[in-house]
Amino acid sequence: xxxxxxxxxxxxxxxxxxxxxxxxxxxxxxxxxxxxxxxxxxxxxxxxxxxxxxxxxxxxxxxxxxxxxxxxxxxxxxxxxxxxxxxxxxxxxxxxxxxxxxxxxxxxxxxxxxxxxxxxxxxxxxxxxxxxxxxxxxxxxxxxxxxxxxxxxxxxxxxxxxxxxxxxxxxxxxxxxxxxxxxxxxxxxxxxxxxxxxxxxxxxxxxxxxxxxxxxxxxxxxxxxxxxxxxxxxxxxxxxxxxxxxxxxxxxxxxxxxxxxxxxxxxxxxxxxxxxxxxxxxxxxxxxxxxxxxxxxxxxxxxxxxxxxxxxxxxxxxxxxxxxxxxxxxxxxxxxxxxxxxxxxxxxxxxxxx
Amino acid sequence: xxxxxxxxxxxxxxxxxxxxxxxxxxxxxxxxxxxxxxxxxxxxxxxxxxxxxxxxxxxxxxxxxxxxxxxxxxxxxxxxxxxxxxxxxxxxxxxxxxxxxxxxxxxxxxxxxxxxxxxxxxxxxxxxxxxxxxxxxxxxxxxxxxxxxxxxxxxxxxxxxxxxxxxxxxxxxxxxxxxxxxxxxxxxxxxxxxxxxxxxxxxxxxxxxxxxxxxxxxxxxxxxxxxxxxxxxxxxxxxxxxxxxxxxxxxxxxxxxxxxxxxxxxxxxxxxxxxxxxxxxxxxxx
Amino acid sequence: xxxxxxxxxxxxxxxxxxxxxxxxxxxxxxxxxxxxxxxxxxxxxxxxxxxxxxxxxxxxxxxxxxxxxxxxxxxxxxxxxxxxxxxxxxxxxxxxxxxxxxxxxxxxxxxxxxxxxxxxxxxxxxxxxxxxxxxxxxxxxxxxxxxxxxxxxxxxxxxxxxxxxxxxxxxxxxxxxxxxxxxxxxxxxxxxxxxxxxxxxxxxxxxxxxxxxxxxxxxxxxxxxxxxxxxxxxxxxxxxxxxxxxxxxxxxxxxxxxxxxx
Numbered sequence: 001x002x003x004x005x006x007x008x009x010x011x012x013x014x015x016x017x018x019x020x021x022x023x024x025x026x027x028x029x030x031x032x033x034x035x036x037x038x039x040x041x042x043x044x045x046x047x048x049x050x051x052x053x054x055x056x057x058x059x060x061x062x063x064x065x066x067x068x069x070x071x072x073x074x075x076x077x078x079x080x081x082x083x084x085x086x087x088x089x090x091x092x093x094x095x096x097x098x099x100x101x102x103x104x105x106x107x108x109x110x111x112x113x114x115x116x117x118x119x120x121x122x123x124x125x126x127x128x129x130x131x132x133x134x135x136x137x138x139x140x141x142x143x144x145x146x147x148x149x150x151x152x153x154x155x156x157x158x159x160x161x162x163x164x165x166x167x168x169x170x171x172x173x174x175x176x177x178x179x180x181x182x183x184x185x186x187x188x189x190x191x192x193x194x195x196x197x198x199x200x201x202x203x204x205x206x207x208x209x210x211x212x213x214x215x216x217x218x219x220x221x222x223x224x225x226x227x228x229x230x231x232x233x234x235x236x237x238x239x240x241x242x243x244x245x246x247x248x249x250x251x252x253x254x255x256x257x258x259x260x261x262x263x264x265x266x267x268x269x270x271x272x273x274x275x276x277x278x279x280x281x282x283x284x285x286x287x288x289x290x291x292x293x294x295x296x297x298x299x300x301x302x303x304x305x306x307x308x309x310x311x312x313x314x315x316x317x318x319x320x321x322x323x324x325x326x327x328x329x330x331x332x333x334x335x336x337x338x339x340x341x342x343x344x345x346x347x348x349x350x351x352x353x354x
Numbered sequence: 355x356x357x358x359x360x361x362x363x364x365x366x367x368x369x370x371x372x373x374x375x376x377x378x379x380x381x382x383x384x385x386x387x388x389x390x391x392x393x394x395x396x397x398x399x400x401x402x403x404x405x406x407x408x409x410x411x412x413x414x415x416x417x418x419x420x421x422x423x424x425x426x427x428x429x430x431x432x433x434x435x436x437x438x439x440x441x442x443x444x445x446x447x448x449x450x451x452x453x454x455x456x457x458x459x460x461x462x463x464x465x466x467x468x469x470x471x472x473x474x475x476x477x478x479x480x481x482x483x484x485x486x487x488x489x490x491x492x493x494x495x496x497x498x499x500x501x502x503x504x505x506x507x508x509x510x511x512x513x514x515x516x517x518x519x520x521x522x523x524x525x526x527x528x529x530x531x532x533x534x535x536x537x538x539x540x541x542x543x544x545x546x547x548x549x550x551x552x553x554x555x556x557x558x559x560x561x562x563x564x565x566x567x568x569x570x571x572x573x574x575x576x577x578x579x580x581x582x583x584x585x586x587x588x589x590x591x592x593x594x595x596x597x598x599x600x601x602x603x604x605x606x607x608x609x610x611x612x613x614x615x616x617x618x619x620x621x622x623x624x625x626x627x628x629x630x631x632x633x634x635x636x637x638x639x640x
Numbered sequence: 641x642x643x644x645x646x647x648x649x650x651x652x653x654x655x656x657x658x659x660x661x662x663x664x665x666x667x668x669x670x671x672x673x674x675x676x677x678x679x680x681x682x683x684x685x686x687x688x689x690x691x692x693x694x695x696x697x698x699x700x701x702x703x704x705x706x707x708x709x710x711x712x713x714x715x716x717x718x719x720x721x722x723x724x725x726x727x728x729x730x731x732x733x734x735x736x737x738x739x740x741x742x743x744x745x746x747x748x749x750x751x752x753x754x755x756x757x758x759x760x761x762x763x764x765x766x767x768x769x770x771x772x773x774x775x776x777x778x779x780x781x782x783x784x785x786x787x788x789x790x791x792x793x794x795x796x797x798x799x800x801x802x803x804x805x806x807x808x809x810x811x812x813x814x815x816x817x818x819x820x821x822x823x824x825x826x827x828x829x830x831x832x833x834x835x836x837x838x839x840x841x842x843x844x845x846x847x848x849x850x851x852x853x854x855x856x857x858x859x860x861x862x863x864x865x866x867x868x869x870x871x872x873x874x875x876x877x878x879x880x881x882x883x884x885x886x887x888x889x890x891x892x893x894x895x896x897x898x899x900x901x902x
Binding site: 051052053072073074075076078079080082083084086088089090099100103104147148151 | 539541542544545546547548549550551552553555556559560563564
Binding site: 368450626630 | 648712731776887
C-alpha cells in the first residue's frame with residue numbers, strides 16, 4: 001500500500017526567490033507530521049502546493065498513489081485549516097461547518113447530523129447560530145478545525161493552527177488537536193515555527209531550511225541525534241563545537257579547550273574536521289578536582305538567567321568558546337565570575353554530518 | 355480654547371455656506387413667485403410692528419398636482435437606478451480584474467480607470483456627441499463597413515443617455531467596490547475552494563455576499579448624483595427625458611420661477627434622504 | 641474571464657477619449673472626420689481669446705478654491721479625527737459630509753439663493769462672478785479634503801503623536817513634526833481633488849456665477865450647444881497631456897515621500 005502522501009522532488013520559485021528546492025517527503029496513513037522551520041523556510045509553500053493553491057515548478061505530489069497535479073483545489077480530497085482561520089464572516093457557525101458538506105451535495109438531514117456531531121466533538125454545541133465575530137479566539141480556532149475535518153478528509157493540512165492563541169491556551173489546545181487526530185485517524189500535516197509544539201505533538205518532524213529538508217524523523221531522534229548544525233541549533237539551541245578527529249576516535253576541540261569522546265567512534269578519518277552537538281541540559285557542574293580528562297571542560301561562569309525549571313548559565317571556556325549550560329532550577333548555582341568545571345557523558349556527544 | 359480657535363474657521367464656513375443655504379432654500383420654496391429682482395416675495399417679512407408670515411405651499415401644490423413633475427421624478431429615479439445598476443455590472447469584473455492583477459500593476463490599473471476622468475467632463479460629453487450623431491464617427495464606420503445604409507439615430511436617444519451616464523459615473527462604482535474587495539482575506543476564497551467549491555460557486559457564496567456593502571456604496575455613489583443629473587440628459591438624452599435636474603434648471607433659468615425651482619430641489623432632497631443616509635452609514639462602517 | 645471584463649471596461653472608458661485626442665490632429669472642419677494630419681485646431685485654440693480667458697479664470701478659481709479648501713478641509717478632517725467629542729460635533733460631521741452627497745443642482749441653487757439674500761441684507765458679495773464661484777467651489781472642495789484627511793489620520797492612529805508628546809514635544813511641535821508630515825500626502829491628494837472638481841464643475845458655477853464670470857465649462861457648454869468644432873478635440877488633447885504630466889509628477893512626489901517614510 002502506498003503511503004498517504006508522497007512529495008517527490010518538488011521545487012517552487014517565486015521570481016528570483018526559491019521557496020522549495022527538490023523536496024521529497026512521505027506521510028503515512030494516520031500520521032501526525034510537523035513541518036518545522038523559520039520564516040522563509042518554505043513550510044507554508046509546501047502546504048499550499050499540497051492544497052493546490054500553487055502549482056509546483058517541478059516534481060509531483062501523490063495522494064494514495066494518485067497524482068494530485070491535474071486536480072484544482074476544489075477537487076482535491078485534502079482539507080486545510082488556515083492560519084487566519086478564514087471563517088466566512090457572513091455565515092453562522094453552523095453554515096461555516098456545513099459549507100463543505102453542501103458543496104458535496106449531501107442531504108440536509110445528513111448535513112445537520114454531521115455538523116452537530118462535529119461541533120459536539122470540540123465542545124461547541126449550542127453556538128450554531130453565532131457568527132464568527134461573536135466567538136472567542138479559541139472557539140474560532142475550533143470552528144476552523146471542525147470545518148476542515150467534517151468532510152472526513154484523509155489528510156488535513158494545518159497552517160500554524162495554534163499560532164493565534166494565547167500561550168495558556170496553546171498547550172491544552174495542542175493536546176486536544178492530537179487527540180482529535182488520533183480519534184479521526186486522518187493524516188495531519190501541521191506547519192509551525194514553534195519547536196516545542198512540533199516535538200510535543202508530532203509523530204514525525206520535518207525540519208525545513210531554506211526550501212530543503214534538513215532532517216525528517218521522530219521528535220526524540222531529531223532532538224537527541226540532530227543531523228546538521230542547523231537542526232542542532234534550531235531544536236533546543238544545542239552547543240556546536242568545532243573539532244578535529246584524533247587518532248583513537250576522540251575529537252579535539254581547541255575553541256572549547258577540551259577533548260570529546262563520542263560513545264561510538266566518529267564517522268570520519270583521523271585528522272578530518274568534525275562538528276559536534278552538545279545539549280545544554282546534558283552538561284553538569286562537577287568538582288574541579290574530580291573532573292575527568294575527557295568530555296570535560298573548565299571555564300568561568302559569565303552569566304546566569306533563571307528560567308523557573310532551570311538556570312541557563314553561559315560559561316566561557318579556557319579556549320574562548322562560550323557554552324550554554326542548563327542547571328537544575330532547584331539548586332543554587334555559583335555566582336557569576338566563579339571558575340567552574342563542566343563534564344558530560346559520552347552519549348551526549350553527537351557528531352554532526354554537516 | 356486653542357481647539358475652539360482651530361475649529362471655528364471650518365465650522366463657521368460650513369454654517370454659512372452649507373447650513374444657511376439649505377435653510378434659505380427651504381424658506382424660498384415656501385415663497386410666492388413675483389415679478390421683480392429677486393423674483394419672489396420673501397415668506398417672512400418685517401412690516402413695522404413685527405415679523406409676518408407670508409409663506410405659501412403653492413409651489414409644492416404645483417409639484418403635487420401637475421403630472422409633469424411627478425413624471426420627472428419617476429423618470430429620474432428610473433434613469434438613476436438603471437445607470438447605477440449598469441455601472442455596477444461593469445465595475446464588478448473590473449474591480450476583480452484589478453485585484454487579481456500582480457500587486458505592482460494594481461495602482462497603474464486604478465489610475466487607468468481614473469485618468470479619462472481628468473479629460474474634462476464636458477469634453478467627454480462633446481466626444482460622445484461627435485461619435486453618436488447622425489453624421490458622426492460611429493455612423494460613418496458602420497456605413498463604411500456596409501452594415502447600414504442610412505444613418506441610425508443614436509444621439510438624443512436613451513442609448514446615448516445611458517452611454518453618457520455610465521461613462522461618466524463608472525469610476526465612482528469601481529473604487530468602492532475595489533476597496534471592499536481588497537479588504538477581503540484572500541484565504542476566504544481559498545477556503546471555499548478547499549472545501550469543494552468551484553470558482554463560480556466560491557464567488558457566489560463568499561465573495562459576492564461579502565462585497566455587498568461595497569457594491570451598495572458604489573451603487574449609491576452613482577445613484578445619488580445621477581438622480582439630479584442635468585448635463586447628460588440635456589446634451590445627450592432624448593428631448594422627452596425631462597429629469598428633475600433638467601426641469602429644475604428650466605424653471606430657474608428660463609421660467610425664472612425661483613420658488614418652484616427651490617421646491618423641486620427640496621423634493622429631490624427629500625427623495626434622496628434615505629439613499630444618502632444609507633450611504634453615510636455604509637461609509638461609517640469600520 | 642476577469643481579465644476580459646477589465647479590458648472591456650477600460651476599452652469603454654478610453655475609446656471616446658482616444659478618438660477625441662486622435663481627431664485633434666485631423667484637418668477636417670467636422671469633428672471626428674479624418675481630413676489629413678494638421679495642427680490647425682491647436683492653432684485655432686491658441687487664438688481663441690474667449691476660450692483662453694475662460695480657461696485662465698477657471699484655473700485661477702480652481703487654484704484659489706483648492707488652496708482654501710485644503711486649509712479649511714484639513715482643519716475639519718483633523719478636528720473630526722482627533723478632537724474627540726465636542727459640542728456640535730454631530731452637526732459638524734453632517735455639514736462636512738453634505739456637499740459630497742447633495743445633488744449639484746441643489747448645491748448650486750441653494751448657494752445662489754444665499755448669495756442673493758446676503759447681497760440684499762449686507763451688500764456682500766456685491767454681484768456674482770469669480771468670487772461667488774470661488775466660495776462655492778471652496779465649500780465643495782473642503783468636504784473632499786476633510787474626508788481624505790480624516791481617513792488618513794484614522795488609519796494612522798494616535799500612536800506616533802503620543803510618542804512625540806511623550807518625548808517632550810509641545811502640542812504645536814507635535815503637529816508640525818509628526819501630524820503634518822503624516823497628512824501631507826492626504827493634503828496633496830485633497831488639493832488635487834478640489835482643483836479638479838472646480839475645473840470640471842458646470843452646474844454649480846452656472847447657478848452662482850454672473851455675466852462677468854464665464855468659466856471654461858460654462859464656455860464649453862455654450863459652444864457644445866451651438867455646435868461642435870474640432871477645437872474641443874484639441875482642447876481634450878491638451879488637457880489630457882497636462883493631466884498625465886501632473887499625475888506623473890504627483891506620483892513621483894508621493895513615491896519619494898513614501899520611500900522616505902519607509
